[in-house]
Amino acid sequence: MQARHIDHVNLRIPADGVGDAREFYGERLGFGIEDALYAAGEKPFFDVRLSTTAVVHLWPTDEFEPPTATNYDHVAVVVEGSADQIEAExxxxxxxxxxxLDEPLGAVGESPAVYVRDPFGYRIELKARV
Known part of the structure; x- marks a missing residue:
């Protein structure tokens, strides 16, 4: 079997965190929010669109537990722009x-990266394209 790319990542969020997720991922980071099926009650999660081939599924749940260093470190997303441009945005x-960090190693080599936390405690690495 030959893998091509990661299709999606599933992250749990608090049941009352949908608005915070939309604001952080959609408004602040500028990623697309796809939530029509979630809003219609047709699926239990909504998507943060990272690219044409990758999404993060956000699953609101009453049983949410914030991530800890023992069970989660980060999701890395390659974005356009230099580290300085990413920081400015x-x-x-x-x-x-x-x-x-100036040169953390990623799937396609070393390139600058900026780390942030979402409203639920997940660390997100925003990595400049190599």
Whole structure:
């Protein structure tokens, strides 16, 4: 079997965190929010569209437990722009930067990355394209 790419990642969020998720991922980070089927009650999650081939499924649940260092570290998303541009966009959107690294290793090599936390405690790595 030959893998091509990651199709999706599933993340649980608090049942009352849907608005926070839409604001953070949609408004602050600028990713697409696809929630028509969720809003219609046809599926139990909604999507954050990262690209034409990748989404993050966000599953609202009453049993949400914030991630801990023992069970989660981060999701890495390659984005357009330099680290400086990424940092400037985050600053303009009011997103706190946890840390920046010059050359963390990723799937296609080393490139600068900026780390942030979403409203639920998940660390997101925003990695400049190699």
């Amino acid at each position: 985050l600053d303009a959107a009011g997103v706190e930067i946890e840390k920046s």
